[in-house]
Amino acid sequence: MxxxxxxxxVDAIVCAAPLLLALVLARTSQQDRQQYIARLLAAxxxxxxxxxxxxxxxxxxxIVVVLAVAHFAAVVGAVFWLASxxxxxxxxxxxPRTSPGQLLEQMQELPLPIRREGPSPTWIIDHGFETxxxxxHRILLDVDPSRGTVFVREQVGASGARPRDAxxxxxRHVGDDIIDASRPDAQFVWxxxxxxxxxxxxxxxxxxxxxxxxxxxxQLCALVLRCGWIxxxxxxxxx
Numbered sequence: 001m002x003x004x005x006x007x008x009x010v011d012a013i014v015c016a017a018p019l020l021l022a023l024v025l026a027r028t029s030q031q032d033r034q035q036y037i038a039r040l041l042a043a044x045x046x047x048x049x050x051x052x053x054x055x056x057x058x059x060x061x062x063i064v065v066v067l068a069v070a071h072f073a074a075v076v077g078a079v080f081w082l083a084s085x086x087x088x089x090x091x092x093x094x095x096p097r098t099s100p101g102q103l104l105e106q107m108q109e110l111p112l113p114i115r116r117e118g119p120s121p122t123w124i125i126d127h128g129f130e131t132x133x134x135x136x137h138r139i140l141l142d143v144d145p146s147r148g149t150v151f152v153r154e155q156v157g158a159s160g161a162r163p164r165d166a167x168x169x170x171x172r173h174v175g176d177d178i179i180d181a182s183r184p185d186a187q188f189v190w191x192x193x194x195x196x197x198x199x200x201x202x203x204x205x206x207x208x209x210x211x212x213x214x215x216x217x218x219q220l221c222a223l224v225l226r227c228g229w230i231x232x233x234x235x236x237x238x239x
Contacts, residue, residue, distance in 0.1 A: 097228030
């Protein structure tokens with residue numbers, strides 16, 4: 001609509017730029033999925049903002065506020081969509097799919113503490129950290145036979161754990177001074193979040209033993225694909 005309303009060639013180019021940029025980036029290589037997501041998120045965040053700044057002198061402030069809120073909502077929606085669309089891995093073509101029972105039996109053969117709480121259809125794996133590390137990494141698996149898909153959710157948390165590296169210890173934000181006595185490095189960390197692990201296909205050739213959360217996810221993904229099921233990380237439990 002904005003493109004149709006633009007009578008000036010410059011206005012038309014500015015209006016079309018975000019769409020053209022998104023189409024170009026969507027066609028780039030997904031070999032490194034982390035970089036692929038970073039490119040798409042950067043375009044989703046910055047392109048509409050630059051467009052809004054370009055036309056702000058022609059719009060009233062109420063309209064600018066509404067557009068800014070709509071942009072924020074669209075970015076949040078894009079994060080959830082990207083977490084699902086860019087982490088999905090399908091098995092090789094022609095791989096026969098096992099039954100749900102056979103899939104779960106093979107999962108239970110892995111040296112992992114897999115369990116199910118009560119009548120819930122969700123299978124739970126809690127990675128065991130070293131005593132006193134005060135961290136948690138829970139993997140929840142929902143098998144959907146109608147879609148041939150295993151939906152995966154990861155809950156990561158820390159309750160008074162010591163920072164693992166300088167980035168986790170830092171309490172500074174982008175643009176803050178490098179040295180700021182009012183913001184010393186954290187001695188302990190409290191956090192809880194949902195995440196969708198990004199797996200590159202070359203990592204599945206010979207996954208390492210399940211000694212840390214990342215290798216546990218790789219082991220599970222490799223098994224799910226060998227059994228002919230789709231591996232689908234999500235942030236929200238599917239219906």
